[in-house]
Amino acid sequence: MPKNSPHLHVFATANQVLRGLANYFVAQASAAQAVRGRFAVALSGGSSPKSLYELLASDEYRHKIDWTRTFFFFGDERYVPLDDPESNYRMARLALLEPLHIPAQQVFAVDTALPPAEAAQAYTAAMRAFFGTDLQFDLILLGLGDDTHTASLFPHTSVLHATAAEAQAVFLEQKQVHRITLTAPLINQARAVAFLVYGAGKAAAVQTALHGARDTQEHPAQLVTGEAQWFLDEAANLTP
Numbered sequence: 718m719p720k721n722s723p724h725l726h727v728f729a730t731a732n733q734v735l736r737g738l739a740n741y742f743v744a745q746a747s748a749a750q751a752v753r754g755r756f757a758v759a760l761s762g763g764s765s766p767k768s769l770y771e772l773l774a775s776d777e778y779r780h781k782i783d784w785t786r787t788f789f790f791f792g793d794e795r796y797v798p799l800d801d802p803e804s805n806y807r808m809a810r811l812a813l814l815e816p817l818h819i820p821a822q823q824v825f826a827v828d829t830a831l832p833p834a835e836a837a838q839a840y841t842a843a844m845r846a847f848f849g850t851d852l853q854f855d856l857i858l859l860g861l862g863d864d865t866h867t868a869s870l871f872p873h874t875s876v877l878h879a880t881a882a883e884a885q886a887v888f889l890e891q892k893q894v895h896r897i898t899l900t901a902p903l904i905n906q907a908r909a910v911a912f913l914v915y916g917a918g919k920a921a922a923v924q925t926a927l928h929g930a931r932d933t934q935e936h937p938a939q940l941v942t943g944e945a946q947w948f949l950d951e952a953a954n955l956t957p
């Protein structure tokens with residue numbers, strides 16, 4: 718079993734974390750574009766990354782990246798219409814994609830008009846059509862839920878057993894909702910993975926994900942192996 722070897726980037730404040738990850742994003746984009754001519758990133762959802770996306774679209778950062786050669790996917794999506802306030806795509810569209818005028822052909826949203834399993838299959842097909850046989854993102858952004866879920870890899874769900882590098886649909890019994898998520902094998906074959914986690918409310922989850930006994934069914938973020946970069950503020954990195 719591969720061992721987690723996370724790299725921690727701990728900053729005093731949440732604003733500094735956002736800037737640290739924005740700088741990392743810029744560096745990854747420019748390296749990927751120099752080597753492969755394009756930068757393919759999977760965005761995270763939820764509440765934490767909105768400020769990162771706004772920062773990347775700001776006057777300070779927008780000119781640091783060649784957006785014409787940047788392609789956007791989603792690490793997970795809530796099974797709601799794409800204009801629903803819960804939609805991860807909608808949040809990224811409003812905070813990042815529209816302000817930067819990213820053309821639709823550079824954005825790969827999950828088609829939540831399809832039934833969940835078909836939406837996941839269609840997303841896998843879209844990724845395979847884009848990447849060909851080498852389905853490796855240049856960067857996957859991830860968050861961390863209070864229950865240590867990441868992307869939509871939630872505790873004790875069937876998708877945690879996935880062995881294929883693809884998108885899968887998952888039903889969350891507790892919330893009675895469907896999600897579409899990249900599987901852990903797909904996340905783990907990315908060229909780079911970066912977690913963005915800040916705020917004291919995340920400290921217990923960070924502690925468990927990084928330092929707790931390995932139990933990937935209970936703590937799915939532990940499924941992310943290899944050299945993940947963790948961008949944290951001091952509050953999230955405190956031992957609770």
Ligand SMILES: O=C1O[C@H](COP(=O)(O)O)[C@@H](O)[C@H](O)[C@H]1O
Nearest residue numbers: 761762763764765860861862868
């Ligand atoms: O539901 C989700 O939650 C996680 C964590 O989000 P946050 O709101 O606690 O920052 C997120 O990474 C994932 O993309 C999202 O769908």
